[in-house]
Amino acid sequence: xxxxxxxxxxxxxxxxxxxxxxxxxxxxxxxxxxxxxxxxxxxxxxxxxxxxxxxxxxxxxxxxxxxxxxxxxxxxxxxxxxxxxxxxxxxxxxxxxxxxxxxxxxxxxxxxxxxxxxxxxxxxxxxxxxxxxxxxxxxxxxxxxxxxxxxxxxxxxxxxxxxxxxxxxxxxxxxxxxxxxxxxxxxxxxxxxxxxxxxxxxxxxxxx
Amino acid sequence: xxxxxxxxxxxxxxxxxxxxxxxxxxxxxxxxxxxxxxxxxxxxxxxxxxxxxxxxxxxxxxxxxxxxxxxxxxxxxxxxxxxxxxxxxxxxxxxxxxxxxxxxxxxxxxxxxxxxxxxxxxxxxxxxxxxxxxxxxxxxxxxxxxxxxxxxxxxxxxxxxxxxxxxxxxxxxxxxxxxxxxxxxxxxxxxxxxxxxxxxxxxxxxxxxxxxxxxxxxxxxxxxxxxxxxxxxxxxxxxxxxxxxxxxxxxxxxxxxxxxxxxxxxxxxxxxxxxxxxxxxxxxxxxxxxxxxxxxxxxxxxxxxxxxxxxxxxxxxxxxxxxxxxxxxxxxxxxxxxxxxxxxxxxxxxxxxxxxxxxxxxxxxxxxxxxxxxxxxxxxxxxxxxxxxxxxxxxxxxxxxxxxxxxxxxxxxxxxxxxxxxxxxxxxxxxxxxxxxxxxxxxxxxxxxxxxxxxxxxxxxxxxxx
Numbered sequence: 234x235x236x237x238x239x240x241x242x243x244x245x246x247x248x249x250x251x252x253x254x255x256x257x258x259x260x261x262x263x264x265x266x267x268x269x270x271x272x273x274x275x276x277x278x279x280x281x282x283x284x285x286x287x288x289x290x291x292x293x294x295x296x297x298x299x300x301x302x303x304x305x306x307x308x309x310x311x312x313x314x315x316x317x318x319x320x321x322x323x324x325x326x327x328x329x330x331x332x333x334x335x336x337x338x339x340x341x342x343x344x345x346x347x348x349x350x351x352x353x354x355x356x357x358x359x360x361x362x363x364x365x366x367x368x369x370x371x372x373x374x375x376x377x378x379x380x381x382x383x384x385x386x387x388x389x390x391x392x393x394x395x396x397x398x399x400x401x402x403x404x405x406x407x408x409x410x411x412x413x414x415x416x417x418x419x420x421x422x423x424x425x426x427x428x429x430x431x432x433x434x435x436x437x438x439x440x441x
Numbered sequence: 442x443x444x445x446x447x448x449x450x451x452x453x454x455x456x457x458x459x460x461x462x463x464x465x466x467x468x469x470x471x472x473x474x475x476x477x478x479x480x481x482x483x484x485x486x487x488x489x490x491x492x493x494x495x496x497x498x499x500x501x502x503x504x505x506x507x508x509x510x511x512x513x514x515x516x517x518x519x520x521x522x523x524x525x526x527x528x529x530x531x532x533x534x535x536x537x538x539x540x541x542x543x544x545x546x547x548x549x550x551x552x553x554x555x556x557x558x559x560x561x562x563x564x565x566x567x568x569x570x571x572x573x574x575x576x577x578x579x580x581x582x583x584x585x586x587x588x589x590x591x592x593x594x595x596x597x598x599x600x601x602x603x604x605x606x607x608x609x610x611x612x613x614x615x616x617x618x619x620x621x622x623x624x625x626x627x628x629x630x631x632x633x634x635x636x637x638x639x640x641x642x643x644x645x646x647x648x649x650x651x652x653x654x655x656x657x658x659x660x661x662x663x664x665x666x667x668x669x670x671x672x673x674x675x676x677x678x679x680x681x682x683x684x685x686x687x688x689x690x691x692x693x694x695x696x697x698x699x700x701x702x703x704x705x706x707x708x709x710x711x712x713x714x715x716x717x718x719x720x721x722x723x724x725x726x727x728x729x730x731x732x733x734x735x736x737x738x739x740x741x742x743x744x745x746x747x748x749x750x751x752x753x754x755x756x757x758x759x760x761x762x763x764x765x766x767x768x769x770x771x772x773x774x775x776x777x778x779x780x781x782x783x784x785x786x787x788x789x790x791x792x793x794x795x796x797x798x799x800x801x802x803x804x805x806x807x808x809x810x811x812x813x814x815x816x817x818x819x820x821x822x823x824x825x826x827x828x829x830x831x832x833x834x835x836x837x838x839x840x841x842x843x844x845x846x847x848x849x850x851x852x853x854x855x856x857x858x859x860x861x862x863x864x865x866x867x868x869x870x871x872x873x874x875x876x877x878x879x880x881x882x883x884x885x886x887x888x889x890x891x892x893x894x895x896x897x898x899x900x901x902x903x904x905x906x907x
Contacts (some may be wrong), residue, residue, distance in 0.1 A: 403586030
């Protein structure tokens with residue numbers, strides 16, 4: 234769809250300013266693009282390439298490596314069901330099958346109304362609380378089939394309003410006020426900090 | 442008083458009996474706030490450190506034998522000493538927790554971000570560097586949010602940033618987040634990812650991060666839990682720290698015990714003081730195997746670790762004896778399987794993980810893990826071939842050469858898994874896929890054979906029908 238909006242360009246500039254090299258900001262910037270459009274659009278990748286000074290192909294190279302980035306529209310709610318070992322032992326695969334049957338799609342697919350996408354994902358770090366899943370990266374723990382059905386119902390009728398649209402991660406961003414910033418230096422020229430130099434141990438006296 | 446029960450706001454965490462070093466604030470439902478952090482001295486250790494000389498802080502951490510909690514268990518103080526006198530240098534905090542079965546770092550980041558920030562500042566101060574990147578796994582939205590809020594509060598309060606706590610020391614801590622790739626937990630891949638690239642590991646040597654890391658400058662990569670220990674350590678001193686745990690593995694560890702136990706959860710446990718048996722059956726911990734079933738096998742240190750069996754129940758939870766027995770405590774993830782578990786199915790699921798997460802840089806891993814998955818899948822689906830078991834071992838042998846006899850760990854066959862694994866690859870991801878295969882085949886070979894024999898019989902019957 235689109236390049237970054239003017240407002241998001243400001244956010245992007247602030248993110249870039251925190252890194253000694255602009256390309257380091259690429260993954261957070263791809264998340265920003267995904268938050269804006271719900272997926273990473275080709276135009277957005279070209280825009281990011283301009284912002285960090287690399288080619289669009291390099292942006293695509295990074296983007297395509299990471300599982301969280303989708304380069305096509307997905308459902309409003311992306312449901313990532315864990316089937317890795319800890320969840321498998323307590324019914325993760327059965328939960329995935331139930332989800333597939335309930336929504337009438339296979340893992341990787343999206344419902345016709347554009348509301349739900351299901352993914353069969355690897356360990357999402359809630360291993361003692363299985364079977365578990367994430368809806369747009371918000372956890373649901375120890376789900377029975379009826380828990381899953383209730384969750385779908387709540388998302389459908391809007392009573393579950395605690396899940397932001399796909400692409401949104403943390404609701405607060407880091408912000409460093411200029412007067413509190415220690416200072417981001419270049420990897421080529423930044424010397425040993427003065428505070429460290431002044432606290433070095435006295436060199437031992439010769440012959441000691 | 443510990444409640445010996447789940448703590449509702451830190452889902453999965455059990456407030457069990459025992460000393461608490463890193464999870465002491467989890468009992469408070471506002472443990473992530475600056476207010477609670479200040480009321481419980483989360484930044485005291487940092488202030489003490491800033492009053493010492495940097496080399497004294499480094500010496501203190503070395504003296505405490507603070508072992509890395511990410512998986513390899515290397516002493517942090519010694520790792521720090523590997524940096525050549527070159528500037529700038531960087532600290533990268535590894536919060537890309539994705540090892541199957543592991544989730545201690547997520548709880549530490551969500552429930553006590555200030556403790557972690559103080560640990561970052563202490564490390565930066567000891568090593569004389571002024572920029573730290575806190576790399577949080579992409580999927581952990583709440584952890585990112587809690588750390589962002591905590592950093593914003595800490596910057597405003599002058600606890601990080603310019604002139605920390607009124608001194609001339611200035612250190613920036615930058616929140617960075619990933620986008621879903623297990624391999625990025627490997628330190629050189631983490632650095633590649635932080636440079637904005639595909640997260641593929643670098644060859645060591647020459648790219649040992651301590652010498653040539655981020656932007657080819659000296660870089661220390663430490664695990665979240667490792668740094669979370671530092672505030673307590675500075676505040677209470679190495680002697681108090683060493684009163685917990687064992688002589689070679691002081692302190693505590695956050696362990697996640699998942700699978701077929703009655704009370705799965707994350708427990709802070711003194712190293713070396715309890716055995717796996719205590720952990721699985723003790724009232725203070727997991728309270729037994731579910732439904733009174735028998736224990737079949739357990740993974741002592743995350744999906745990459747060779748499996749243990751009931752014979753190993755009495756080993757203490759300490760790196761050295763677990764290592765001598767042929768496996769590892771790794772990232773503190775223990776997965777328990779009872780006797781209803783299908784060994785082939787469990788093996789396939791673990792191997793599929795490595796096949797999906799292989800970055801594709803090294804041929805033995807890229808091709809081998811996918812091949813292993815394919816063979817295991819056909820055995821499970823009832824299409825196995827008689828030669829498949831040998832084929833699996835041969836593919837494994839090409840990724841992680843072996844097997845070699847390991848004398849101390851065996852009751853069923855003379856050959857065991859080489860551990861730590863030998864590798865024909867740059868990083869240990871590919872070799873990790875071999876551990877579940879060799880573990881399961883050694884102990885549960887008959888389950889593989891039964892499935893294959895049934896498949897052969899079905900095919901023969903089919904032939905006769907034609």
